[in-house]
Each structure stands twice: as C-alpha cells, then as structure tokens.
Amino acid sequence: MENPDAAHLRKVEVCLSPALFPVYYSNKNCVVVVIDVFRATSAIVTAFDNGIKEIIPVSSIEEAKEYKEKGYFVGAERKGEIIEGFDFGNSPFSYMQDQLKGQTVVLTTTNGTKALNRAKAADRVIVGSFLNLTAVINYLREQKKDVLLLCAGWRDRFNMEDTLFAGAVVEGLIEDPLFGNLADSATASMHLYQVAKDDLNEYLKNTSHRRRLARLNLEKDIAYCLQRDISSNVPELVGNALTVK
Structure with a gap:
C-alpha cells in the first residue's frame, strides 16, 4: 500500500476514561471501540460466540428491572458481583448456556454498558476484547475511518487492562500506513502493551x-478474558442493541 498523504491519515485516539469522552468525541464520523476487558466486553463477545441473538446494554439497574418484568433474560453486575433478582452477572461463562441461544439478553454492568451508551451517537460503535483482538483490528482497517478506543475503566477512573487492549489495537492498526495519525494517548497505550x-x-x-476480582474468586474469569483471538465476532451497536453480522 502506498503511503497516504498526511492530510488523509486516519486519527487514532485512546480515551482513558468515559469521563473524558466529551473531550475526545468531536468527530461523529468515527468508529468507537468500547473496551471493558474485565469483564463486560469479554462476556458480550462470548455471548455471540455461543449463539445469543442480540444484547441490549442499559446503564441503570432500574432499566434492567423493567426488562426483567417483561420476561427478558437479564444480566446485572455491580462491583463485580451479580445483583440479586437477576439471571446472571457479567461473567463470560454465564453466556455459554444453551437456553440463551437465539435469545435477546439485557445487560447492565458497573462500567461497560455505561460506556456503550455514552458512545451510541457515533457513526459506528463496536465491542472489543482480547478475545476478538484481530477481528477488531481487521474491522477498523476495513472501515478506514478515524478510531476512538474508549476504555470503560473503573467508575470513570483509569485502569490498566482496558488501556493494554487499546494499545494492542494501535499496534495492529499502524501496520497500515493509513492509520498514521496517532494521538499521544494511542502511542502511550501501545508502548505499555509492548511492555x-x-x-x-x-x-x-x-x-x-x-485484585478486586481475585477477592471474589474470579481467577477463572480473568484467565479466560486474557485469551487472545479465540473469536472472529465483532459485536456492533445498531440502534439500542448489539448484534453481529
């Protein structure tokens, strides 16, 4: 591929906290990748790998309760734990059940679903995790749009695992000269990932x-979420629901 003119390079940025999203989101004609490695986006990718039809991400427990009353399967997590009265939380293993195949599932989590809903005005919003890392990189290269990697973090604070995944995506994107306009946040995330x-x-x-998840005896979830490239699915937010093509 020929090197594109500098004026036509695609911008790649990493938003290290959802609280910073309004600062970064000045161009709606971009692809936003929502990242919540431990565990929402990993669970979402797993759900589609196991035949779930669609996932409706909601920000509040109140919204989730409304869907539960209508008969939906609903996952609800806060502080790493399942909320009482719901079907499951955000462990990827919860989404491997046969009864969920072909179903619409509703999900609310501490960080990930809130980030998804903040990003929904973007031209395209997709879900990224280490599980579908290469699929995400390939999707972004095909779209040829500016990229904003949105780390869900922890309650609007920086976290390491989401930033590492963002850095992994940046490392993959820069193999294509088109994605040569890296923000400092993208460069820093990539360097961190390379370490x-x-x-x-x-x-x-x-x-x-x-450490928080380890205290909850969720080491199995951690190990699962750090696997790379076991999925080719790229969930995309279409309207109010996540689907895969």
Whole structure:
C-alpha cells in the first residue's frame, strides 16, 4: 500500500476514561471501540460466540428491572458481583448456556454498558476484547475511518487492562500506513502493551481490578478474558442493541 498523504491519515485516539469522552468525541464520523476487558466486553463477545441473538446494554439497574418484568433474560453486575433478582452477572461463562441461544439478553454492568451508551451517537460503535483482538483490528482497517478506543475503566477512573487492549489495537492498526495519525494517548497505550504483551497475566497481577476480582474468586474469569483471538465476532451497536453480522 502506498503511503497516504498526511492530510488523509486516519486519527487514532485512546480515551482513558468515559469521563473524558466529551473531550475526545468531536468527530461523529468515527468508529468507537468500547473496551471493558474485565469483564463486560469479554462476556458480550462470548455471548455471540455461543449463539445469543442480540444484547441490549442499559446503564441503570432500574432499566434492567423493567426488562426483567417483561420476561427478558437479564444480566446485572455491580462491583463485580451479580445483583440479586437477576439471571446472571457479567461473567463470560454465564453466556455459554444453551437456553440463551437465539435469545435477546439485557445487560447492565458497573462500567461497560455505561460506556456503550455514552458512545451510541457515533457513526459506528463496536465491542472489543482480547478475545476478538484481530477481528477488531481487521474491522477498523476495513472501515478506514478515524478510531476512538474508549476504555470503560473503573467508575470513570483509569485502569490498566482496558488501556493494554487499546494499545494492542494501535499496534495492529499502524501496520497500515493509513492509520498514521496517532494521538499521544494511542502511542502511550501501545508502548505499555509492548511492555506487557508477552505475559499479560503476570503484568496485571497487582492491578486494582485484577485484585478486586481475585477477592471474589474470579481467577477463572480473568484467565479466560486474557485469551487472545479465540473469536472472529465483532459485536456492533445498531440502534439500542448489539448484534453481529
């Protein structure tokens, strides 16, 4: 591929917290990749791998209750734990049930679904995790639009695992000269990933959310979410629901 003119390079940015989204989101004609590695976006990718029809992400428990009363399967998580009265939380393993195949599922989580709803005005909104890393990179290269990698973080604060995934995407994108306009946040995220990528589990062992999940005996979830490229699905937000083509 020929090197494109600098004026036509696609911008790649990483928004390290949903609280910063209004600052970064000045161009609606972009693809926003919502990232919540532990565990919402990993669970969403897993759900589609296991035959779920669509997922409706909602921000509040109140909205989730309304769907539950209408008979939907509803996943609800806060602080890493399942909310009482709902069907499951945001563990990827919860979405491997045969009874969910072909179903519409509603999901609310501490961070991920809120980030999805903040981003919904963008031209395209997709879901990224290490599980579908290469599929996400290929999707973005095909779209040829500016890219905004939105880290869900933890309650609007920075976290390490989402930033590492953003860096992995940046590393993959820059193989295409079109994506040569990197913001400082993209460069920093990529450098961080390059330090960590040989052993993500070891690199993340002392991070805050990793410790939080470990206290809840969710090491199995952590190991699952750090697998790379076990899915070719790229869930996309269409209207109010996530689907895959």
